[in-house]
Amino acid sequence: MVTRKKSNSKPLQILFVASEVDGLVKTGGLADVAKSLPAALKELGHDVRVVMPLYRKVPNGADAVELLDTELLVSTQPEAVSYKVKQLHNGDVPVYTVDAPEYFDRPELYAENNEGYRDNGERFAFFSAAALDMCEKLGFKPDVVHCNDWHTGLVPFLLKTRYADNAFFADTQSVISIHNAVFKGTFNYDQYSLIPELIQKRYLQLEDGSANISMLKAGVAFADKVNAVSPNYAKELLTELGSHGMATDFQHRSDVLYGIVNGCDYGDWSPETDPYIKQHFKANKVSLARGKKACKRDLQQQVNLPQDDVPVYGMVCRLTEQKGIQYLLPVLRDFLVNDVQIVLVGSGDPKLAEALRAISDDFSDKFAFIEAYDNPLAHCVEAGSDFFLMPSQFEPCGLNQIYSLAYGTLPIVRGVGGLKDTVIDYDQTPQFATGFVFDAPTPEALLIKMQRSLLLYCQRPQEFKRLQQNAMACRFEWKDAAEQYLRMYAGEEESVLEKKQIECA
Numbered sequence: 273m274v275t276r277k278k279s280n281s282k283p284l285q286i287l288f289v290a291s292e293v294d295g296l297v298k299t300g301g302l303a304d305v306a307k308s309l310p311a312a313l314k315e316l317g318h319d320v321r322v323v324m325p326l327y328r329k330v331p332n333g334a335d336a337v338e339l340l341d342t343e344l345l346v347s348t349q350p351e352a353v354s355y356k357v358k359q360l361h362n363g364d365v366p367v368y369t370v371d372a373p374e375y376f377d378r379p380e381l382y383a384e385n386n387e388g389y390r391d392n393g394e395r396f397a398f399f400s401a402a403a404l405d406m407c408e409k410l411g412f413k414p415d416v417v418h419c420n421d422w423h424t425g426l427v428p429f430l431l432k433t434r435y436a437d438n439a440f441f442a443d444t445q446s447v448i449s450i451h452n453a454v455f456k457g458t459f460n461y462d463q464y465s466l467i468p469e470l471i472q473k474r475y476l477q478l479e480d481g482s483a484n485i486s487m488l489k490a491g492v493a494f495a496d497k498v499n500a501v502s503p504n505y506a507k508e509l510l511t512e513l514g515s516h517g518m519a520t521d522f523q524h525r526s527d528v529l530y531g532i533v534n535g536c537d538y539g540d541w542s543p544e545t546d547p548y549i550k551q552h553f554k555a556n557k558v559s560l561a562r563g564k565k566a567c568k569r570d571l572q573q574q575v576n577l578p579q580d581d582v583p584v585y586g587m588v589c590r591l592t593e594q595k596g597i598q599y600l601l602p603v604l605r606d607f608l609v610n611d612v613q614i615v616l617v618g619s620g621d622p623k624l625a626e627a628l629r630a631i632s633d634d635f636s637d638k639f640a641f642i643e644a645y646d647n648p649l650a651h652c653v654e655a656g657s658d659f660f661l662m663p664s665q666f667e668p669c670g671l672n673q674i675y676s677l678a679y680g681t682l683p684i685v686r687g688v689g690g691l692k693d694t695v696i697d698y699d700q701t702p703q704f705a706t707g708f709v710f711d712a713p714t715p716e717a718l719l720i721k722m723q724r725s726l727l728l729y730c731q732r733p734q735e736f737k738r739l740q741q742n743a744m745a746c747r748f749e750w751k752d753a754a755e756q757y758l759r760m761y762a763g764e765e766e767s768v769l770e771k772k773q774i775e776c777a
């Protein structure tokens with residue numbers, strides 16, 4: 273029998289610690305969450321403040337209001353590290369930016385030319401320490417410190433060590449959200465000089481190789497609660513196959529491991545209001561048909577494809593193995609013999625880019641590969657495509673398939689992580705289907721679903737429209753996700769383990 277604490281309705285003070293925040297600086301889905309979840313929590317009446325590094329890329333960084341000019345003192349270090357805290361706003365949410373030029377005044381956030389900065393361990397160890405150091409100085413006493421991914425993994429560790437007896441944080445609980453456990457933030461001990469607590473006592477369970485400490489492991493081991501960005505990913509994290517080598521770490525925390533699906537910011541991603549798309553549209557048949565057609569023509573024009581009336585498959589992603597490009601590449605030429613077009617917008621791994629470029633050179637009238645990070649174009653791909661490809665190797669939640677649903681663009685996804693939680697397969701559940709889901713991690717399994725989708729489009733247009741309308745009726749509101757987070761903070765949400773027990777009973 274699980275006993276639960278009663279939820280406290282008093283507004284919470286929440287510090288949301290993230291390495292990137294959409295609206296200020298973004299390289300991937302973590303930034304979308306760091307923008308939308310704090311906003312949704314604030315909307316529900318809580319005092320939420322975000323803290324992130326002040327990178328050179330942050331617009332208006334120079335105009336931010338300086339709140340603190342201070343230093344991080346570390347007992348074992350002869351010299352303190354000076355830093356400032358400057359305040360910006362992202363919508364209604366205050367954002368504290370940690371200004372330490374030696375760490376963050378660089379051209380990029382994490383890497384240049386696909387190579388991580390050599391001192392990334394030290395940079396984010398500092399950021400984690402500063403995020404807590406500033407709280408007392410600013411007089412902000414958080415009830416919840418909500419961390420995100422490896423960059424912030426040392427925050428829960430510091431709360432349980434450096435701040436264990438500190439009255440200021442006596443009532444503070446820590447949470448870490450896992451957006452992508454493949455990045456463990458593993459660095460040599462010599463990068464942790466600002467965190468002597470890690471060195472004075474050896475924490476074997478945090479080591480990833482004998483000379484290295486993983487910041488993500490530290491977050492998972494020391495946070496009061498751990499949550500994955502979908503229930504299915506939370507379950508996968510408990511397995512050898514799906515945990516990126518961290519099954520034991522997650523199994524040790526299974527009683528406080530939760531899974532909460534990300535929301536969709538419909539203020540940014542709605543075909544009815546999207547400022548980037550050619551023609552707004554709704555789910556009713558006439559509006560959908562007209563809007564999709566205009567957006568398709570516009571997309572074809574933007575990426576230099578013939579403006580033909582053929583099914584268009586879109587894909588927008590970081591070019592990494594995670595996104596399943598390796599399943600697409602071997603079958604891309606086979607699929608392109610059909611009367612179809614594919615638009616892929618992505619940047620990242622140069623080898624994957626080269627392979628995609630070669631195919632687009634050979635099929636220039638059918639396959640447009642845009643090697644770029646281009647947000648307006650991403651919106652046009654969502655609006656102008658008929659199908660959206662997301663054949664991920666693994667996918668903690670995935671946002672683009674959720675955006676696709678909103679635009680009536682049927683996702684073709686692999687049934688992993690959050691993709692399984694958010695897309696309903698046509699072959700399994702035709703009545704409620706919103707897309708296509710395949711299981712095997714093979715190019716052939718992907719090709720079969722692409723061919724199935726093509727048949728549906730060409731031979732059963734009414735049925736295709738019905739699926740589009742099913743997709744557009746799906747809602748993944750951030751408000752609902754935020755309410756689940758609040759229940760998790762309050763100890764009222766079911767952990768993955770409890771959900772499993774209920775399923776088995």
Ligand SMILES: Nc1ncnc2c1ncn2[C@@H]1O[C@H](COP(=O)(O)OP(=O)(O)O[C@H]2O[C@H](CO)[C@@H](O)[C@H](O)[C@H]2O)[C@@H](O)[C@H]1O
Binds near residue numbers: 302304644690
């Ligand atoms: N070339 C490009 N041009 C324009 N925009 C681009 C782009 N490449 C990516 N994006 C944008 O970046 C975001 C990507 O979000 P995802 O959730 O799909 O993946 P990501 O792997 O970064 O996030 C990780 O964190 C999120 C948040 O929890 C999880 O959903 C996900 O599974 C996990 O891997 C989307 O907003 C997308 O439009």
